[in-house]
Amino acid sequence: MGLYISKDLIKTNPKENVSFRSTFYQTNDFIKGDNGFKSLLSSSFFTGNIGENYYNIDILTIKSITNIKSLLKKYAGKNLGIEFLLSDIKYYDNNSLGKWFSDIKWIYELCKKYNAQFILSSGACSYYELVSLRVFNIIIEKIGIQKKKYWLELITGLNEKQGIFSYYDSDKKKV
Amino acid sequence: MKNKVFLVIMTVTKKKFRYACIYLQKDNTYQNDIKLIYIHFTKSFYSRLEGLFGSIDFHKSTIKIIHIDSLPSNFVIIKCRLEYIDDVLMAIYFANSPLLILPVSGTIKQLKKRIHGFLEYKEFLKS
Numbered sequence: 001m002g003l004y005i006s007k008d009l010i011k012t013n014p015k016e017n018v019s020f021r022s023t024f025y026q027t028n029d030f031i032k033g034d035n036g037f038k039s040l041l042s043s044s045f046f047t048g049n050i051g052e053n054y055y056n057i058d059i060l061t062i063k064s065i066t067n068i069k070s071l072l073k074k075y076a077g078k079n080l081g082i083e084f085l086l087s088d089i090k091y092y093d094n095n096s097l098g099k100w101f102s103d104i105k106w107i108y109e110l111c112k113k114y115n116a117q118f119i120l121s122s123g124a125c126s127y128y129e130l131v132s133l134r135v136f137n138i139i140i141e142k143i144g145i146q147k148k149k150y151w152l153e154l155i156t157g158l159n160e161k162q163g164i165f166s167y168y169d170s171d172k173k174k175v
Numbered sequence: 176m177k178n179k180v181f182l183v184i185m186t187v188t189k190k191k192f193r194y195a196c197i198y199l200q201k202d203n204t205y206q207n208d209i210k211l212i213y214i215h216f217t218k219s220f221y222s223r224l225e226g227l228f229g230s231i232d233f234h235k236s237t238i239k240i241i242h243i244d245s246l247p248s249n250f251v252i253i254k255c256r257l258e259y260i261d262d263v264l265m266a267i268y269f270a271n272s273p274l275l276i277l278p279v280s281g282t283i284k285q286l287k288k289r290i291h292g293f294l295e296y297k298e299f300l301k302s
Contacts, residue, residue, distance in 0.1 A: 091271055094226030128200045128273040135268045135276060138261045 085123025
C-alpha cells in the first residue's frame, strides 16, 4: 500500500505545512488503527539554514544539502530523522541525478556517524509518483546501501520514536 | 547422452527475458493525446537509460517495446534481458513522464493476466 499527498493540501509556507502528517493520520481511521502509526511524528523542512531550531522535530525533510554536515553535527545523538524525497530528484537531468546518488551515499555514512536516522521517501503528490517496493529497493541498492540493512535500521529507528505521541503546530510547539 | 549435455548447455546459455508493463497516464501537457505521450515517454526513457547506465548497457539490455492489440493504448510492454531489468525499471521510474510501473513477468501470458487484474482499478485511475 502506498500513500500520496495531494498538492492542493500542501500549503506554500513550509512552516504551516509541517503538521500535515499529524493531521492526516488523525483524520484517517484506517491508519489510526494500525500499530505502526500509533505515535505521531513532527516534521519540518531543511533548506540549508543551519540557524533554525529543529530540537522539537522528529523528521527533517532535506530540500538542500548545503550545511548538511553541520546540521548532523549539531543534532548528533538526537536520533533526528533525515528524510530525502524521490519526487524532488525524479525530474533531474542525468548528470545531477548521478551526483545525487554520489552525495546521498556520503550523507548516509554521515547519518550513521552522527546517529541520525536516514529515511528515503517517495514524496508522492499523485498516485503515479508512488514508488513500488521493487523500484525502491533497486534505488537503495544503487545508492550502495544493503536493502535489508536499510529496512532494519528504519524499523528500529521508528520503534525508538514510538510512544512520543506528539504533533507539531505552526508556532513550533510540541504538544 | 550427447543430447542431454546439449540440452543442459542450451538451458544454461539461453537468454532470459523479462516483460515490464507500464501504464501511461493521460496528461494535459500533450492534450491527452496518447500517441504524443508515448513518443515523449520513449524518448525520455531511452535517454535516461543511456545517460545513467551508459550506451554499452543500453544496447546489451536489448530493449524492445511490444504492442498488444487486445490491450488499451495506455499500456506499454517493455521486453529486456533479465540481467538488466533493475536498470530498466530504474530508468522507467526516472523517465520524465507520469506513469505507473506494473508488476514484471517472465512471460507475456502471465503479464496479460496481471494487467487484467490491474484494470479492475480503472475507475480509480480516471479520478
